[in-house]
Amino acid sequence: MTEMTAIPNNAFDALETLRNTYIRTPRDDLFRAHLDRLLKRDADGNLTPVPVTFTATGETRGIALVEGPGGGKTSLIDHVLSNHPALQSDDPTRRPVLSVRVPSPATVKSIGFEILRQSGYPATSSAKKEWQIWTDVRHRLKEFETAVLWLDEAHDLFRAGRAAEDILKLLKSLMQGDSAVIVILSGVDTLWEIASYDDQVKRRYSKMALPAMSSAKDGAALTEVIQKFSARVGLDPVIDDDLVDRLIHASRNRFGLCIENIIAAIETAVLKGSSRLEILHFAEAWGMQEGCDLGQNVFVSPRWAQIDLDEVKPKDAPAAQRARKPLTARMSRPAKAG
Numbered sequence: 001m002t003e004m005t006a007i008p009n010n011a012f013d014a015l016e017t018l019r020n021t022y023i024r025t026p027r028d029d030l031f032r033a034h035l036d037r038l039l040k041r042d043a044d045g046n047l048t049p050v051p052v053t054f055t056a057t058g059e060t061r062g063i064a065l066v067e068g069p070g071g072g073k074t075s076l077i078d079h080v081l082s083n084h085p086a087l088q089s090d091d092p093t094r095r096p097v098l099s100v101r102v103p104s105p106a107t108v109k110s111i112g113f114e115i116l117r118q119s120g121y122p123a124t125s126s127a128k129k130e131w132q133i134w135t136d137v138r139h140r141l142k143e144f145e146t147a148v149l150w151l152d153e154a155h156d157l158f159r160a161g162r163a164a165e166d167i168l169k170l171l172k173s174l175m176q177g178d179s180a181v182i183v184i185l186s187g188v189d190t191l192w193e194i195a196s197y198d199d200q201v202k203r204r205y206s207k208m209a210l211p212a213m214s215s216a217k218d219g220a221a222l223t224e225v226i227q228k229f230s231a232r233v234g235l236d237p238v239i240d241d242d243l244v245d246r247l248i249h250a251s252r253n254r255f256g257l258c259i260e261n262i263i264a265a266i267e268t269a270v271l272k273g274s275s276r277l278e279i280l281h282f283a284e285a286w287g288m289q290e291g292c293d294l295g296q297n298v299f300v301s302p303r304w305a306q307i308d309l310d311e312v313k314p315k316d317a318p319a320a321q322r323a324r325k326p327l328t329a330r331m332s333r334p335a336k337a338g
Contacts, residue, residue, distance in 0.1 A: 011270045014233040018263050022079050023225065025255065027210055031080050034063050034208050038182045039086055039147070047086035049096040049147040051182045059204075060175045062183035064154075066192045067210040072256030073186050074152055076210075087148065095119065095144035102156045108166050111157070112137050119144060134170055142179035149174065155187035168201060175204065212253040219244045226262055230277045235269055237277040245305075246279075250286050250298040252309055261286060 038061055040050040051060040067073045078099070081087060087096040100118050103110045109126075112133035116124060119140045124133065141149065151157070151171075158164045171183050185191060185205065192207055213222075222244050230237040251257035264285035269277045283299035290296075296312045298304045 011233050015263070015267055015270065018229050018232060018266070021229075022075065023259065024079075025221070027076055027255070028080055030210075031063075031065065031076060031208065032084075034065075034206055035080065035084070035148075035182075035184075038063070047084075049086050049089075049145070051147055051180060053180065058177055058180055060180045060182050062171075062175060062185065062205040063208055064192055064205040065184065065186045065208045065210070066189050068252065068254055069188055070252065070257040070260070071210055071254040072259070073210060075256065077150060077152070077184065077186055081148065081150065093144070095146050097148045097150065098141070098144070098146050099150045099152065102151055102153045104153075104156050104159075106156045106159060106163075106167070108163055108170065109133060111151075111167060112170075115149070116140060134173075138174065138179065141174065141181055146181055148184060149181045150184040150186070152186050154185035155191040157185075158191075172204065210255075213248050213251070213255055213258060214253070215245045215248055218248070218255075222247065222258060222262075225259065226277070229262055229266055233266055233270055234275075235266065235277040236275060238279070240279050242304075243279055243282070246298050247282065249305060249307075250282075250309075261289075264289065 036047060038052055039047045040052050042048055053059060054061055065073055065077065081097045081099070084097075089096055098115065098119055100111075100115050103114050108130045109128075112130070113124060115137050116133070121136065121140055124136070140146075157167050174181050175183055183205075189209075192209075211217075223239060226237050226239060226244075247258055247261060251261050261282065265282040266277055268281040268285045272281070274281070279299055283297055286299055287294075287297045290312055292312045294300050296307055298307055298309075301307060
């Protein structure tokens, strides 16, 4: 059996640190490349917080970044924008970047109000006309010399039905004129499928689809993450031959979910007072998250690669409780010598 130890006093602080740790990947460079081409450079070649204009009418371009839920796209964009050297300012009267999460339900008014709210604009009467709200938005972006407007969860724009076309037209208007901004839309895969029905949208936004994880491409990096994260909480990781393969499959080939599942497994090991991180802990943490039985647990099943995660569904409560009971007995193994 795995050696049991007392939980270190600082283990939970270390876990909180892990949850707030940003892991840089080649995806950062890919997004930076998309963004940098939209920013002007000065005479010395340095990037500036001024958008490039691509037409005689002063029209900017945008980025549509798409990835399935749990991929980590929001953290990626936030980290790049928060650390981009050309988009920082200590001047409270300047906001080179304005980040907005699309409200639900998304309407012409609600999005305009949310942009104003995030900019610190005083509360606005709901009786205001749509055109007045968006006039205020344009003035606010110009006042703060905003270069980038980021709309996260942008796929919700298109749940607005017929209003979606009006919203796209309003965003287009923000990308034109002497105070035009770069618009970044981020959302799940359906974002591009829906938005690209319009040739003008496809022309105005470059599409960035974050690549899926694979063992061949990302296995070594994930192994290093498991080792480093385990060390931070005082655990000795036991990495089975196919652990990373199982992890990637269980995380639906998405980077963000891989990291979440690693941290969840580490937390499970810490709560059990274990000195080692084993596949058992991944199985228990993932099984609890998915609510599945043993036969559908990617970290348990010998035929894990054949499990269709779209068909993994929570069982009724009594069955789930029965399924969890024998897990430790089935997965525990003697500690390896040495």
